[in-house]
Structure formats: structure tokens, C-alpha cells
Amino acid sequence: MVARFIENDAVAALAAAWARDYRLLAPVREGQAVIYRPWAPDMHPFLGRPPTASAKQALLPQTENLLSYTYRKDHADLTKTEVFLADPLPPEPTVVLGCRPCDARGNKLLDRVFLERGVADPLYAARRAATLFVTVACEHMENTCFCHWTGGGPTSEEGSDVLLFAVTGGYAARAITPAGEKLLANLPDTSQQIADELAARLANPVEPGPAPDLRAAPERFLALFDNMDFWMDQSARCLSCGVCTYLCPTCSCFNITDENQGLKGKRLRTWDTCMSALYTLEGSGYNPRVSRAHRLRNRVGHKFCYHPQEFPAASNERNAQPEVSCTGCGRCIKSCPVSVDIRRIVLDLLEKGEKK
Amino acid sequence: MAENDRIQRLIAAVKAELPKLDFVLGYGRGFDALHATPITVRTEADADKLIFDATCVENLATSLYAMRGKRIGIVVKGCDSRSVVELMQEKLLDRANLVVFGMPCQGVIDLAKVRVRADIAQARGAEFTETEVRLLLPEGERVLSRQDVLADKCLRCRYPNPLIADHLIGPEVEPKGVEDTYADLEGFEKLNPQERFDFWKRQMSRCIRCYACRNACPLCVCKHVCLADSREPHWLSAEATLQEKWLFQVMHALHLAGRCTECGECQRSCPMGIPILLLKRKMNRELKEVFNYEAGVDPEAVPPLHTFQMEEEKIKDRGLLW
Amino acid sequence: MSHSPYMPQIATIIETIDETPDIKTFRVVLQDPAAMAAFRFLPGQVAQLSVFGTGESTFVINSPPTRMDFLQFTVMRVGELTHRLHTLREGDPVGLRGPLGNHFDVDAMKGRDIVFIGGGVGMAPLRTLLLYMLDNRADFGTITLIYGGRTPEHLCYKSELAEWAARGDMRVELTVDNPDKNWSHRVGVVPAVLTDLNVSPQNAVAVTCGPPIMIRFTIQALAKLGFTDEQIVTTLERRMKCGVGLCGRCNIGGKFVCVDGPVFTQAQLKGLPQEF
Incomplete structure (x- = not known):
């Protein structure tokens, strides 16, 4: 396939062109973080590092309106009230620039939850259909990266519309989907020299370290389910904050709350985190996941046991390795204030959950 | 060694x-x-x-x-x-x-x-000496001054x-x-109120409300029973607006006044790199000036804001106003 | 936008009934008559009730599908939403999303003897199934209801309890922990009554709902009487938000109480990670 060429200096102009037709989310450096911001003319997109948060915010914003309501009092009889409901506004067509292959692959896992598992979520479906992902292929793997455990890789195309490769002087851009092709329509083809450079790079991919066999992970997780000492030791350092789940490209749990203002208001969907005690706290005061050990167990279990058990057929595409609800982006490790390492937990599971 | x-x-x-x-x-x-x-x-x-x-x-x-x-x-x-x-x-x-x-x-x-x-x-490795941090990176060894980092x-x-x-x-x-001179606060305090607010608006806009700052704080013992999560009373909206994010940080700083030992875990834990320790440093400086008090030094000392009494002996006498 | 699973229908409260000091029953009808006429569900299914501005919570529809003049919900006052619900009166609007979740396997129960074992507000899902069975009485064998509460005052559906006892085609055993001077029924905990009655597991199904501690001892008592795990049916409660298996929180292992439940047999529960 022919790749198009984007000069380093032309990235901002291209982004500006896209921003005329789309809501454009592009990463910028802010302090220590790399943050997706809506396009602004003075913006300098930064593609050199994976953004701090995953791109899921484009499909599942931190907060969004599920509905709005208005009460109307009957002026003749104030004991009578009527209530009127309205749907939220439809999403804008969006381009996400600068996510990584692990982020784009996360979209497929979000689809499992919001489109394929049971009831389809029309808000998510509308955003998904309206959003394009221009992904930057990775040149190396960081210490926290483990995409190869989960069937991905530094140049994985899954979930992307365009894949950018850093080459001398700019980026070689490959369209993965017809919509991606359209985004690149006005760009020149790469020179032969760049094409050769890209070919050479693809011929010599990054060699990740060995990946564990995850086929036994669900069974060994369940074998260790009731071993609270194991989970206590894994979680004693955990702060029970939301960093891991909020930055994760596949964590999709949400809360629903009403925000009232006088006689009207809205019902919001907000990111929630299974690491919080409030997530399962019942009105009666009973909490089935009362400690950090219970909660960390649920997060690991969901990703490496419950998800693969729910989608067993998906593993056929991955050399019989289970599809886990994790793309190995490593954000939960990199940004964890106390360096909880989900890889370590999974390896411990595989080792200690083995039947003696 | x-x-x-x-x-x-x-x-x-x-x-x-x-x-x-x-x-x-x-x-x-x-x-x-x-x-x-x-x-x-x-x-x-x-x-x-x-x-x-x-x-x-x-x-x-x-x-x-x-x-x-x-x-x-x-x-x-x-x-x-x-x-x-x-x-x-x-x-x-x-x-x-x-x-x-x-x-x-x-x-x-x-x-x-x-x-x-x-x-x-x-990074493949690291070594720490009294004056240096030696990093082993894919491209080779890189030596940093320990003081700098x-x-x-x-x-x-x-x-x-x-x-x-x-x-x-x-x-x-x-x-x-x-003696802590709070030199780091000086630059900030030179700003006028609008500039300060603009600074915080910019910083707080990237907060994701993960509450790592709160949960990493050794003295924030309320954890999940927190004004940030309370529905009754409903202090904060679930909406991720600047106003909600900022209000939480202000409350956090106020609740730590005279208690914060400046371990810096709030700021270190922030995945978005928001300099929230600055707020606590500012509070501590005020506490130092007003009460000549420093938290977490003397096990016998009573923190100034713990001296509050529900029934004060009498209200402050302000003299005849008419 | 296609129909959102989060969008409730509007219903009107047509009647409220004080059951106990902290439990109220609400009878509602959907404001759209066509929607009310088209509303179909099976015993055990739940719905989300909304008070807009406060939120939404899950309650079992405790009127049977055989009596569709209204949909009935019984609400114990425990949290933010239930406190608010208790302030509503006849004529007030609420949101309703449903039916949600699975249901009692009524076909499998046909021709069998049914033992209902309920405690407190846990009578609500049993009521739906009981009334459904009474309205299809010939399809089922003997029906026994064992229902208990802390005090006589804490029993729900008091007038109906008397009606059911007077019917002659079912047995009603009531018990309380702390009787008052007018109490003429049993005293003691529900599982003890079960043991005392020496209920036969032969061709029987036991359906139980109540506080977790009661369910635990009831299941032990049923097992002692010879009930197999397949013969014991219960309902689970969890904090729920979306009600359609998306928001995540009500999972037990890979199952979601809001879609795979709330009705489970003891055999199904034993197959799940023990986190409830």
C-alpha cells in the first residue's frame, strides 16, 4: 500500500485542516503530562510520547449527558407536577490524533461491552461511528509496555483509521480504512527513499521480550479467588484511587447520577472506578467488596478471567491465547503512584494458582 | 558498601x-x-x-x-x-x-x-552515588547530578x-x-489574583478526578467518605468541570491546614502533574506565621485547629458599635 | 438517536400504602396508555424507578403480570433515592425503566409444590410469584408461605396476609422475633419454622428472599430437609446503576445481577465466585 508523507512542519497545518470538518482531539505537552485537547489554532500537537490518558475519552467522555429533565408545576394546582425528558445532543464527527496502537485496539474491547455483549448503547454507538483514530506506531517498547501479551504490537493496525510511522523529516501515513484514506487525500505520496525507510523498519520490527501463556489465567485466577492473603499482599500498597481505571483504554465502568438545578437538571454518565469502595456500597451499608484486596481482585479478574470466559471464540484469532480486556498499554503501571504492576499480579496468579 | x-x-x-x-x-x-x-x-x-x-x-x-x-x-x-x-x-x-x-x-x-x-x-538500570545518578539507557550510560533530580x-x-x-x-x-523560607511560593505570590486564578484554571483543567492526591495523603483519612463523593449534602457535581475540580483542591488544602507535613505525596501521585503541593505549602506558611506551628514534629503538641471548642467561653467583645 | 436504554418512561403514582414504619408501597401507571397496555413482564423481573434530580434505583415489580391495572413497588427507606421516593404522593410523576433482569422459571415450577420463605421487605418478589400462582392456581401443587419480620409491625402486605390465610388453597405461617400482645402467630426466626414444619422436598421448589443472614440460615435448613441446590431459588441484590449490564458494578464473577439475575438457584450461585 502506498503511504502518504507528512512533513514534521506540516502536522499542525494538517490538523488545522481536519479541524475544519471534525472535532479534533490532539495531544499537547502540559507539564509532565501529554493531554488530549480540542483543536485550537495556537496548538502544537505532540506525537513523541504516548498520551498520559488513553483515547477512550473520545468514545466515553469522563462525563456525558444521558438525558435532561424539566419539571413543570401546574399554576392552578401547585400539587400537580409534570416532568418532561429530552435526549442528549448527537455527537460531533471527531478525529483523534496521536493515540497509540494499544489505544486503538482498546476500541474493539469497548465495542465488546457497549455494542456486542447485550444491550447496545446508542450513545456509544453514535460516538464510535463518528470517530476516526489517527494512530502513531510505536518505535520502541517502554518498560511498562506489554501489548505483545495481549495480541497487539507496536505497529498493530487494529482499531485505527490511519497509522503514522515516524520517518526522517516527518511521518509516513498509511490509511487503514476508507475513512482514513479520505483524511489523507490531499497529501503527497512518500518519496522512494522514505518508502524504503518504512519498508526497512517494517521488516525489522521491535522484538519484545517473551510473553506468558495466558490460557490458564482464568482458571488460576478462580483457583486463587478465595485466597485473601494473596490479594491482601497484592493490594496492600494500592491507594484505591482511580488512576489505573481512568487512564485505561478498556476500563468502561460508569456511574449514573442526577444533577439538579431548580426545576430542571440532567442525568449524567461519569467514569467510575471499581477501585473505589463506593462502587459497590449498597444503600443498606452492605458492601460486597469491602477492602482493597476485594477490589483489586475484581479488576484483575475482570480483565484476565471474566472477559476471556465471556468471549471464548475471540481467542481463536490469537493462536488460542485468550482475548483479555487489556491492551498492554501499561498506563496503570506507569502512572500508578505506588507502582502496582498488573503484569506481576498476572504472573503471580499463573504461578501460585497452579494446582499442586 | x-x-x-x-x-x-x-x-x-x-x-x-x-x-x-x-x-x-x-x-x-x-x-x-x-x-x-x-x-x-x-x-x-x-x-x-x-x-x-x-x-x-x-x-x-x-x-x-x-x-x-x-x-x-x-x-x-x-x-x-x-x-x-x-x-x-x-x-x-x-x-x-x-x-x-x-x-x-x-x-x-x-x-x-x-x-x-x-x-x-x-531505562535498563540505575545507580545512585552521593553526588550522581547513573542511568543505564538503551543508548548508553547517562550521568545526572543527584542534586539536580x-x-x-x-x-x-x-x-x-x-x-x-x-x-x-x-x-x-x-x-x-x-529554616524553610518558602522561597518557592514567592514567584507565585507576586502574581495578582487574576493571574493566580488563571494559573490554577490552566492547571486544574487537566485533572481527571482520580483522587490519587486524596488517597495518597497519609492524613486524608476520610478516603471514600469524602465531600467529593457525598450526595447528602451534595457538595460537588459529578460533572467534570473546572469548578468542581478546583473546589475539591481548595477543600483538601483547607482540611489539611496545620496537619500537612508536606510529604508531597499528593503532587507526586498526580498522573497529570498538577502542582497541588503549592496550595498546602501556602496554607502551612500561614499556619507558621499565625501560630508558629509545624505539623508532625512533636507527638505531644496539639494541632492549632484541634483547639476549637464547640462552646467558646464568650464571643469576641467588639465594643460598642452604636 | 435510536431508543436509549437509559431513557425512562414517565409514570404517575396512583396510590401509596404505608406498610411498616420504613416501608411504603407505590402503585404506578405509565402515562402513555398504549405503553401501559403493551407492558409485558414475568414474575421476578425488576424495574428502575427514577425521581429526576435525585436518581434511580432498582425494585422488583411486585404486582403480578396477571393484574395489570397498575405496577406495584415496595420501597424500604435506606438511601438517598428511597428517602426521596417516600416523600412522593399520589399524582406525582416518576420515571420507570423496565422490565429488567431475568425472572422466576414459572414453567419449571408447574405441577410442583411451592414453599415461599420470606423475611421483611424480601416478601416483595415472593408476592409477585405468589399472586401469579394464585391467579393460575390449577397449574401448581400445594403452596406454603412462611413469612417473618422483626415485629408484627414490620410485616408487609398485612391485609393480604389475612386474605391469603383465609383462602383455604394455601398455607400461611407467620412469625416474628418480638411479638406484641395481640400477636396470635408464631414467634422465632424463619428457618426454625421451616424445620418445625418439616417441609417435604418431594417434588417441591423453595423460593426464598429476605435479609442475607436469613437467606443463609434458610438455605442451611432447606438442605437439612433434603432440598437439592436446584430446588432452592433466591434473588440477589446489588448496587445497580444502568440495569442493562453495561455499567459494571453488579457483577459476581462474569455474571451481572441486573441481567443474569436477580433470580438464581442455589446451584447457580455455587458455580459463581463467592463474592456476595
């Missing part, structure tokens, strides 16, 4: 106490040479995994409140020991159930400062030696700072 000898003495002390304890909270090696991670030591084999060096940034006292009722040991640096002292001052800790392993500390590294000097995402709190540290310890694993360290 002296440092290695010190770790061996720590391990020996921990092993000696283990039979009397449920476990000891200490530092183990994290996912690479630049990261430590808290570990629970239950067995002698666990104890052999203990480390102590400039990567041991976490304040383990953060876990103490959640572990009340257990007999545990804890490894503390000088700064961390102030959290232990403050928890004792606030009667949030049963000292009798706690064994403190005190580690005099030459300062810990601020990875944020390392990152602006070197790409450590693929020490955490800010270490540059002004007056308590490198734990203020409270059952086992002090010396030698003790000469303090670097004499």
Missing part, C-alpha cells in the same frame, strides 16, 4: 521483629531500577526483598490508618516519620501496635525531574532523620535546610 550494610541491618531488624508482627511494610524493587514499590513482609524470604535507596519515594505511612487493628511494622524516612507523628497527634494511630524502622535519608529522586533530563521510559522537599529537608523510631538504622544524616 555502606549502603548495602545498612540494608542488611534493616533486614536483620525486620526479621527480629517479624514473629511479633502481622507484617512489615517496606520497599521492594518496582518494575524497573528507578521505581520502588511498597511490599508486605510476612516471612524471612520476604524480608530479603527489602531495599532502601533514592527510589524509595512512597510515604508508607499512608497505609497506616487503613491497617489499624493490625500489629505492623513500617519503614520510614525522616519526612515519613512526621506523618506517623501527626497521626499520633491526631489520635489516629495506636503507637503500641506499631514498630517503626527509621531510615535516615539522603533524599529521594523526583522522577519528574529525571524525565526532563533523560528519557527513562526504557532530588525532590524539592529533600533540597530543603530539615528532618532527614526519623523523629520517631524503634529501630534507627543509621548513620544519621546532617540536615540540609535550616
Whole structure:
């Protein structure tokens, strides 16, 4: 396939062109973080590092309106009230620039939850259909990266519309989907020299370290389910904050709350985190996941046991390795204030959950 | 090597106490040479995994409140020991159930400062000497000045030696700072109110409300029973607006006035790199000026805002107003 | 936008009934008559009730599908939403999303003897199934109801309890922990009554709902009487938000109480990670 060429200096102009037709989310450096911001003319997109948060915010914003309501009092009889409901506004067509292959692959896992598992979520479906992902292929793997455990890789195309490769002087851009092709329509083809450079790079991919066999992970997780000492030791350092789940490209749990203002208001969907005690706290005061050990167990279990058990057929595409609800982006490790390492937990599971 | 000898003495002390304890909270090696991670030591084999060096940034006292009722040991640096002292001052800790392993500390590294000097995402190794941080990177060795990458709190540290310890694993360290001049606040305080607000609006806009700042705070013992999550009263909306994010930080700072020991875990834990310690430093400076008080230094001292009485003897006499 | 699973229908409260000091029953009808006529569900299914501005919570529809003049919900006052619900009166609008979740396997129960064992507000899902069975009486064998509460005052559906006892085609055993001077029924905990009655497991199904501690001892008592795990049916409660298996929180292992439940047999529960 022919790749198009984007000069380093032309990235901002291209982004500006896209921003005329789309809501454009592009990463910028802010302090220590790399943050997706809506396009602004003075913006300098930064593609050199994976953004701090995953791109899921484009499909599942931190907060969004599920509905709005208005009460109307009957002026003749104030004991009578009527209530009127309205749907939220439809999403804008969006381009996400600068996510990584692990982020784009996360979209497929979000689809499992919001489109394929049971009831389809029309808000998510509308955003998904309206959003394009221009992904930057990775040149190396960081210490926290483990995409190869989960069937991905530094140049994985899954979930992307365009894949950018850093080459001398700019980026070689490959369209993965017809919509991606359209985004690149006005760009020149790469020179032969760049094409050769890209070919050479693809011929010599990054060699990740060995990946564990995850086929036994669900069974060994369940074998260790009731071993609270194991989970206590894994979680004693955990702060029970939301960093891991909020930055994760596949964590999709949400809360629903009403925000009232006088006689009207809205019902919001907000990111929630299974690491919080409030997530399962019942009105009666009973909490089935009362400690950090219970909660960390649920997060690991969901990703490496419950998800693969729910989608067993998906593993056929991955050399019989289970599809886990994790793309190995490593954000939960990199940004964890106390360096909880989900890889370590999974390896411990595989080792200690083995039947003696 | 002296440092290695010190770790061996720590391990020996921990092993000696283990039979009397449920476990000891200490530092183990994290996912690479630049990261430590808290570990629970239950067995002698666990104890052999203990480390102590400039990567041991976490304040383990953060876990103490959640572990009340257990007999545990804890490894503390000088700064961390102030959290232990403050928890004792606030009667949030049963000292009798706690064994403190005190580690005099030459300062810990601020990875944020390392990152602006070197790409450590693929670091293969690291070594710390008294003056240098030697990074082993894919492209080769990179040497940084230790002073350049020490955490800010270490540059002004007056308590490198734990203020409270059952086992002090010396030698003790000469303090670097004499009096905290709050020099870092000066630049900020020169700004006018609008400029300050613009600064915070910019910073807070990237907050994701993960509450790592709150949960990493050793003194934020409310955790999930917090105004940020309360529905009754409904202080904060679930909507991720600047106003909600900012209100939480202001409340957090106010609730820590006279309690915060400036361990800096709130700021270090922020995945978005928001400089929230600045707010607590500002509060502490006020407390110092008004009450000449410093939190977490004297186990017997009563924090100024703990002297509040529901029934004051009489209201302030303001004289005749008409 | 296609129909959102989060969008409630508007219903009107037509009647409220005080059951106990902290439990109220609400009878509602959907404001759209066509929607009310088209509303179909099976015993055991739940719905989300909304008070807009406060939120939404899950309650079992405790009127049977055989009596569709209204949909009935019984609400114990425990949290933010239930406090608010208790302040509503006849004529007030509420949101309703449903039916949600699975249901009792009524076909499998046909021709069998049914033992209902309920405690407190846990009578609500049993009521739906009981009334459904009474309205299809010939399809089922003997019906026994064992229902208990802390005090006589804490029993729900008091007038109906008397009606059911008077019917002659079912047995009603009531028990309380703390009787008052007018109490003429049993005293003691529900599982003890079960043991005392020596209920036969032969061709029987036991359906139980109540506080977790009661369910635990009831299941032990049923097992002692010879009930197999397949013969014991219960309902689970969890904090729920979306009600359609998306928001995540009500999972037990890979199952979601809001879609795979709330009705489970003891055999199904034993196959799940023990986290409830």
C-alpha cells in the first residue's frame, strides 16, 4: 500500500485542516503530562510520547449527558407536577490524533461491552461511528509496555483509521480504512527513499521480550479467588484511587447520577472506578467488596478471567491465547503512584494458582 | 558498601521483629531500577526483598490508618516519620501496635525531574552515588547530578532523620535546610489574583478526578467518605468541570491546614502533574506565621485547629458599635 | 438517536400504602396508555424507578403480570433515592425503566409444590410469584408461605396476609422475633419454622428472599430437609446503576445481577465466585 508523507512542519497545518470538518482531539505537552485537547489554532500537537490518558475519552467522555429533565408545576394546582425528558445532543464527527496502537485496539474491547455483549448503547454507538483514530506506531517498547501479551504490537493496525510511522523529516501515513484514506487525500505520496525507510523498519520490527501463556489465567485466577492473603499482599500498597481505571483504554465502568438545578437538571454518565469502595456500597451499608484486596481482585479478574470466559471464540484469532480486556498499554503501571504492576499480579496468579 | 550494610541491618531488624508482627511494610524493587514499590513482609524470604535507596519515594505511612487493628511494622524516612507523628497527634494511630524502622535519608529522586533530563521510559538500570545518578539507557550510560533530580522537599529537608523510631538504622544524616523560607511560593505570590486564578484554571483543567492526591495523603483519612463523593449534602457535581475540580483542591488544602507535613505525596501521585503541593505549602506558611506551628514534629503538641471548642467561653467583645 | 436504554418512561403514582414504619408501597401507571397496555413482564423481573434530580434505583415489580391495572413497588427507606421516593404522593410523576433482569422459571415450577420463605421487605418478589400462582392456581401443587419480620409491625402486605390465610388453597405461617400482645402467630426466626414444619422436598421448589443472614440460615435448613441446590431459588441484590449490564458494578464473577439475575438457584450461585 502506498503511504502518504507528512512533513514534521506540516502536522499542525494538517490538523488545522481536519479541524475544519471534525472535532479534533490532539495531544499537547502540559507539564509532565501529554493531554488530549480540542483543536485550537495556537496548538502544537505532540506525537513523541504516548498520551498520559488513553483515547477512550473520545468514545466515553469522563462525563456525558444521558438525558435532561424539566419539571413543570401546574399554576392552578401547585400539587400537580409534570416532568418532561429530552435526549442528549448527537455527537460531533471527531478525529483523534496521536493515540497509540494499544489505544486503538482498546476500541474493539469497548465495542465488546457497549455494542456486542447485550444491550447496545446508542450513545456509544453514535460516538464510535463518528470517530476516526489517527494512530502513531510505536518505535520502541517502554518498560511498562506489554501489548505483545495481549495480541497487539507496536505497529498493530487494529482499531485505527490511519497509522503514522515516524520517518526522517516527518511521518509516513498509511490509511487503514476508507475513512482514513479520505483524511489523507490531499497529501503527497512518500518519496522512494522514505518508502524504503518504512519498508526497512517494517521488516525489522521491535522484538519484545517473551510473553506468558495466558490460557490458564482464568482458571488460576478462580483457583486463587478465595485466597485473601494473596490479594491482601497484592493490594496492600494500592491507594484505591482511580488512576489505573481512568487512564485505561478498556476500563468502561460508569456511574449514573442526577444533577439538579431548580426545576430542571440532567442525568449524567461519569467514569467510575471499581477501585473505589463506593462502587459497590449498597444503600443498606452492605458492601460486597469491602477492602482493597476485594477490589483489586475484581479488576484483575475482570480483565484476565471474566472477559476471556465471556468471549471464548475471540481467542481463536490469537493462536488460542485468550482475548483479555487489556491492551498492554501499561498506563496503570506507569502512572500508578505506588507502582502496582498488573503484569506481576498476572504472573503471580499463573504461578501460585497452579494446582499442586 | 555502606549502603548495602545498612540494608542488611534493616533486614536483620525486620526479621527480629517479624514473629511479633502481622507484617512489615517496606520497599521492594518496582518494575524497573528507578521505581520502588511498597511490599508486605510476612516471612524471612520476604524480608530479603527489602531495599532502601533514592527510589524509595512512597510515604508508607499512608497505609497506616487503613491497617489499624493490625500489629505492623513500617519503614520510614525522616519526612515519613512526621506523618506517623501527626497521626499520633491526631489520635489516629495506636503507637503500641506499631514498630517503626527509621531510615535516615539522603533524599529521594523526583522522577519528574529525571524525565526532563533523560528519557527513562526504557531505562535498563540505575545507580545512585552521593553526588550522581547513573542511568543505564538503551543508548548508553547517562550521568545526572543527584542534586539536580532530588525532590524539592529533600533540597530543603530539615528532618532527614526519623523523629520517631524503634529501630534507627543509621548513620544519621546532617540536615540540609535550616529554616524553610518558602522561597518557592514567592514567584507565585507576586502574581495578582487574576493571574493566580488563571494559573490554577490552566492547571486544574487537566485533572481527571482520580483522587490519587486524596488517597495518597497519609492524613486524608476520610478516603471514600469524602465531600467529593457525598450526595447528602451534595457538595460537588459529578460533572467534570473546572469548578468542581478546583473546589475539591481548595477543600483538601483547607482540611489539611496545620496537619500537612508536606510529604508531597499528593503532587507526586498526580498522573497529570498538577502542582497541588503549592496550595498546602501556602496554607502551612500561614499556619507558621499565625501560630508558629509545624505539623508532625512533636507527638505531644496539639494541632492549632484541634483547639476549637464547640462552646467558646464568650464571643469576641467588639465594643460598642452604636 | 435510536431508543436509549437509559431513557425512562414517565409514570404517575396512583396510590401509596404505608406498610411498616420504613416501608411504603407505590402503585404506578405509565402515562402513555398504549405503553401501559403493551407492558409485558414475568414474575421476578425488576424495574428502575427514577425521581429526576435525585436518581434511580432498582425494585422488583411486585404486582403480578396477571393484574395489570397498575405496577406495584415496595420501597424500604435506606438511601438517598428511597428517602426521596417516600416523600412522593399520589399524582406525582416518576420515571420507570423496565422490565429488567431475568425472572422466576414459572414453567419449571408447574405441577410442583411451592414453599415461599420470606423475611421483611424480601416478601416483595415472593408476592409477585405468589399472586401469579394464585391467579393460575390449577397449574401448581400445594403452596406454603412462611413469612417473618422483626415485629408484627414490620410485616408487609398485612391485609393480604389475612386474605391469603383465609383462602383455604394455601398455607400461611407467620412469625416474628418480638411479638406484641395481640400477636396470635408464631414467634422465632424463619428457618426454625421451616424445620418445625418439616417441609417435604418431594417434588417441591423453595423460593426464598429476605435479609442475607436469613437467606443463609434458610438455605442451611432447606438442605437439612433434603432440598437439592436446584430446588432452592433466591434473588440477589446489588448496587445497580444502568440495569442493562453495561455499567459494571453488579457483577459476581462474569455474571451481572441486573441481567443474569436477580433470580438464581442455589446451584447457580455455587458455580459463581463467592463474592456476595
